[in-house]
Amino acid sequence: MLFETIAWAQSTSSSGQPQGLFDQVLTNPIVPIVLIFGVMYFLFIRPQSKKASDHQKMLAALKRNDEVVTTGGLIGRIAELSDKLVTLEIAPNVRVRVERNQIAAISSYGRMPRREKGEQS
Known part of the structure; x- marks a missing residue:
């Protein structure tokens, strides 16, 4: 009886793991962090550098x-x-x-x- 319980627990835990490479990438905790930094770059850093570039052009003119x-x-x-x-x-x-x-x-x-x-x- 004990052997059957352990075998059943092992079989359910192994089938719940991601199997493919794509699944492993999506469940990696670094992926959301990289996505957040990417969004922050396009929302904050890129527009600010464009504004600074436009200001420098205005000063030169x-x-x-x-x-x-x-x-x-x-x-x-x-x-x-x-x-x-x-x-x-x-x-x-x-x-x-x-x-x-x-x-x-x-x-x-x-x-x-x-x-x-x-x-x-």
């Missing part, structure tokens, strides 16, 4: 008299450009130097009134 917004919220017109610094005119005769990386976007809030060359405030 800046030119004088572009109206921009800084990350601090200042809106001004570019008066001077260098490799690392940008001088913004935020009001007549008020200029602020900021790092080029701190330019967030080209402004879409409307244009500042442009001063004429001989005009003084």
